[in-house]
Amino acid sequence: MNKKWLLSLAPIIPLNTMSAACVYEKNMVDKSTYIIEKDSENPIYENLDNLKPSFKHRDSLQDSLLSNQLLRYKFENESHYDQINGYYSKISIKYLTLGKIDKIIIYDSKNNKNIFDNDDVDKKIDKDKWGGYLNYIYLAKSSNSKSINNPEFINKLNKAKKIEIQLKDNIFYKNYLGFNTNLKIKGFDLLNSINQVKDLNEHYLNAIGLNIDSLKNEDNYSDKLITIHLNNQVNAKLLIDELINNKMFSWQPSKNNLENSYKNYYYAGEYVLNENDFDKQIFIKSGESKADIKKIIIKFNLLKEIDDNTKNNHDLNAYEQGFISSFNLSQFNSKQQNDLINLANSANLLYKLHILDVKNSENNYSIVDNRLYKSGDQNYQKLIFGTDKDNEVDWNYYYNGDSFVLRNNINNLINKFSITYNFSKSQYYDNLINYDAKISNAYQTNYENIKDAFDHITKIKLFKLESSKTTILDEYYSNELKSKYFEKDSYANIYEQFKTRYFLELKTSINSILDNFYKKNSLSNSEKINWVIPVKSNLINNNLKNIYEIIKKILNDVDPRLLINIKPVNETNFYKIANYKSKNTIQFLIDLFNNDNEELLINLLFNEIKEFQEIQKFKKFIENELGSKINLDIIKKLANKMEFNKAKKLIEEKFNASYGSVVANWVAKYHQNKNYYSIIKLINEISLSYALPYDYSKIINLKLFNYELIQPWFSKPTRDDNLIYFEDIKVE
Structure with a gap:
């Protein structure tokens, strides 16, 4: 029978009530045609500048469709995860x-x-x-x-x-109809x-x-x-x-320099742009291409205001009728995603899942200190930034002194593994870098990606102050946190389960720091210092509220002078979201150098903690590079006055290049002279130096995927660059 499945997503019809075994036929669209809808304008309508050469990586549908690299x-081949095994x-x-x-x-x-x-x-x-x-x-x-x-x-x-x-020999450019021109490549x-x-x-x-x-x-x-x-x-x-x-x-070809019409353009890829309207693009394969997919249609939705339910209804209905070839499930809420995934995994042949990537790839968003913000609480300002003066920070104090040790201690009072595993049976991932990032100088090693070096990239160091010097209290691999979770006494008491095994040692360290701070600033013990624990607002549900209440109690039991509160990160100026989607370790370090809030150069110039051995090596390298042209004290003074832009401008003048180019050169050169393990340890130490607060969403679970629904006659490989090369998709 010819049957259309129409799922209302507002509210959604329970998908499990549908007959999974029903035979169906979709409205027939040529199987060699691939149709995509985008909620955006046509980026190359009447303007082909985006197709022209530039110093950036390919990152769009147009880049991959007109691939001329x-x-x-x-x-090749689809990927599939066996949930049972x-x-x-x-x-x-x-x-x-x-x-x-x-x-x-x-x-x-x-x-x-x-x-x-x-x-x-x-x-x-x-x-x-x-x-x-x-x-x-x-x-x-x-x-x-x-x-x-x-x-x-x-x-x-x-x-x-x-x-x-x-x-x-004899490779010719193609015209917009897919035929050879008389122009050779x-x-x-x-x-x-x-x-x-x-x-x-x-x-x-x-x-x-x-x-x-x-x-x-x-x-x-x-x-x-x-x-x-x-x-x-x-x-x-x-x-x-x-x-x-x-x-x-x-x-x-030089002839493309003057062309701004797709009909006069010379194409060198598997596909050519055959039609280019404000609401639609059509690409067809060139005459000599062996690709299974002959035509790609990209439709552009120009409606600026469309609610989620309307869009979801439209996309799903269009998919069920064969008018959309694929779309990302992330646009649906969790329940709707699970319902659709269950349908696709059942005997219903209407739905087919394609793994885009592991959901860990999404977890590049970290909660970091907003060091550009000064609160109205002068005591907090002094305690964290070393000064209550506006537009100033004592970076030496922040990276080496009481501030660093205090932040390190407070953020490690809790057992991050226990908390995450208790709620989601997942592993906590305690680092800034993208879990799937490649290690740029990995040669002759099994450590190709960051995830391969999980134990080393998430290693924990606890610090304390001894005679005003920052020293190691202890260090351990994050997996060692698991043992406390399964201890008999801990397992029976969630409060104990959520505490680190070093709770008493860290409590003593924190008490000592606060004693010195209160004495130095002539403060009464009745005066409170407000401390905010951030959480992403979209994660606050009832279960997580209960978990964060336990965390709050643990932290408030450390010292009565600290008043701990939990707030969504978007409701406090103390913290901000940092997004690192870097695909490799070189790009990650470059991104840190270029991030105003997590300025890596300042970290390196001021960091003196000898236990961070790889940071000290990188620091020496950067100081030699920078110091060859600039007095380092000038940069440090500008940094303490929060005048980052002046510091960057000075570097650009002395090196006769953009700041981004200069730091990219430093990072690439440093990778050349170090082995992969040194880079792994360096990235671990950099994340530790920022003393990141706990963020529940930073999880590792290889059973969680970002899926798209794809028409069942397509066989689409999973890629590692978020692009689509249609010549690699097979029609079955």
Whole structure:
């Protein structure tokens, strides 16, 4: 029978009342057509500037659809998690493809050459355990010594002095109808793309090994050959990452410089822009493409005010009738998501789930101190910032003295594992960096991503003051918090369960700090200092309220002079939300340098805690780099007066480059000279130095996914970059 499922989401009809076994037929839309709806305007309507080269990574549908990069990762296969056995039964794989490149020749310092002229790959991935996989995406490799997927390709590139990229014969640009033009893709087209970029970050490119002068030299380009000279130190993984993802490295004929009409544009990707209206884009595959999907339609919803229930009803109904190919489940509330997931996991063939990523990827939002804010409570201001003067902070005190130890102690009075596990049976993740971020200098190690180094990245250090010096009270791995949760006495008493095993030691340390503070400032013990525990407002439900009340009681039992309150983070100026979506450790450190509130440069200049060994090494490196052109005392004085912009402007003047370019160069160069384990420990210490408050939403649970509903005839690989390459989607 031909049956339409119409689900009202306001309120939603109980999905489990529907017949899961009903046979159905959707309104037939050509299965080779993929339809998406966006609640936004057409970003390239009557303006193709967004398609032109720039120094930024590809991050949009248009970028992936019109992919004209030198190299790319191809993804294959769907991923599927076996909830019963606790592993992935199906996985996606990724591997490099040469595309329009015929071969890559790598020369070492002795002019020995290695030729890589294919992209063969061994697609069989050995299972990790119990007949399944631990991760949902794996990098496939090749045993073919001349394949760019052989590990030797990266190893040789790390030692390279020059690379030559030879293009295939007779590769033509396409017109908007998908047919060949009379214009061939040439090596000069890459130079044209590079020359169009106005905000090129030369410092960063130099740091990862690219010789900028060579890159811009016309003599290194011909119709079929591109020659790139490299510096003494090359970070091959980062270099490949830029060649793949940076829009600067694109095939861009000079004729496109003058065109602003999609009909006159020259296309080098698998798809071409066939129609471009204010409310719709249509892309069709080029004539020579072997992609299963022939047409992509993107519809733009220009209604500015549309309530969530109306949108959800529309999207779900359109999906059920075949008029939308996929949409993200995150737009629904938790109950609605669970109902739809249960339907998709039942015998009902109308719904199909696709894993976008693990929900841990969302947890990049951390609650951090708002150090740009001064409260009306002068005692709190002195206690935390070392001064009650407006627009001033004693950073030495903040990072090394009573303030740091006090914040470290208070934020570790509770057993973060017990609290999180009690509520959600999940592991707490205690760090700023994205859990899925890649370790940029990971070579010959199993620690490819931050999650692989979980124990080390979340290691805890407790501090105390001895004779006015900051010393270690104890240090331990976060997993050690589990044991207290299962202790008999602790398990029977939730108040005890939520307390750290170091509660008495930390209480003594806090009491001592407050004793000294009250004595120094001639305060009466009856005077209270208000301390705010932040929580994200969207997480405050009845169960969490009870948990935070227990936390509040634990903290208020430490010292009567501290008055602990719990407030949503958006209702207090003491804290703010920091968002770190960095995809690798280099970008994460760059982001910290560029964040006004978590300014990493200030941390490094003032941090003197010798127990942070990796911070001290990084500090010395930065001081040498910065001190070669600027008196460090000048920067410190500006920092203490909260004049960050003046400090950054001075750095830009002395280095003759943007602040972002300068710090990117520092971070990339530092990665070159350190091993992966040093970087792991550095990031752990940086997060510890900020003394982050507890944030329930920072959880690790590999059984929680971000899903989208996708039409059942599509087989779509899970990617690690949030892009969609439609040529990788199969029609079944």
